[in-house]
Amino acid sequence: MIAGTSRRFILVLVTIVGFLTLSLVFKFQNQPQQLTRTGNVGKLTATDHVVEPSSLTGDAIMPFLGNETVKAELGRASWKLFHTIFARFPEKPTPDESAALEAYIRLFARLYPCGECARHFRKLLEQFPPQTSSRNSAAAWGCSVHNEVNKRLKKELFDCSNLGDFYDCGCGEDEEGEGKPADKSGTGNLEKSTDHKSDLKGTPEKEADLEYNKSATPLHLEKEGLTPGG
Incomplete structure (x- = not known):
């Protein structure tokens, strides 16, 4: 009788120990999976925020901007930003x-604070897609598109074949000598145009454009013809 009770006690004890052992094993097996899932949260979030192609071609996001003074100031500041980016591009x-x-x-065109301006600019992008194969092609494209806007606003046009008076990026010369003034001899090298400066004088709008065209480094321009659709 006592022997039977001892066997039952040992059986129950072994069962309990086995149950606890299995519980601990399952617990530690699940921890790496939980850590892996936790570690992937950031990656999953980043993947969820990848810019889709449709985001680049959607309609303008911002509403109408009625203040003409703010609109003009915004335009000058935006063109300065654009031309500086193109001048610094590799x-x-x-x-x-x-x-x-x-x-x-393309995202800038969608998010531009002036809704009606953004829609005009997006139409230009459809007609003259951005050219980003090099610094020179980007700079030439930026100048040409800027002139398309100036035509619509009946403003003075930039001389895109002579970008020596381009927007000052405030850049220092790098170790390879990029950004140094181009030699006046040779094709494609750009010199400063004093005539273009004088053409920009007169009205407050022209003076504002002139303000951004001082002390800039000449660019070596490889012209790429801008044709509708490419």
Whole structure:
């Protein structure tokens, strides 16, 4: 009788120990999976926020901007930003860098604070897609598109074949000598145009454009013909 009771006690004890052991094993097996899921939260979030192609071509997001003074100031500041970016863009960008600049331009067009201006600019992008294969092509494209806007606003046009008076980016010369003034001899080298400066004088709007065209480094421009659709 006592022996039977001892066997039952041992059986129950072994069962309890086995149950606890299995519980601990399952608990520690699940911990790495939980850590993995936790560690992937950031990655999943980042993937969820990848810019889709449709985001680059959607309609303007911002509403109408009625204040003409603010609109003009915004335009001058935006063009200064654009031209400075083009002047600083790599001469030989990687495919990723070229794609990044084009995406930036297209998203800028959607998010521009002036809704009606953004819609006009997006139409220009459809007619003259961004050219981002090099610094020179980006600068030439930026100048040409700026002139398209100036035509619509009946403002003075920039001389895109002579960008020596381009927007000052405030850049220092790098170790390879990029940004140094181009030699006046040779094709494609750009010199400062004093005549263009004088053409910009007269009205407050022209003076504002002139303000951004001082002390800039000449660019070596490889012209790419801008044709509708490419």
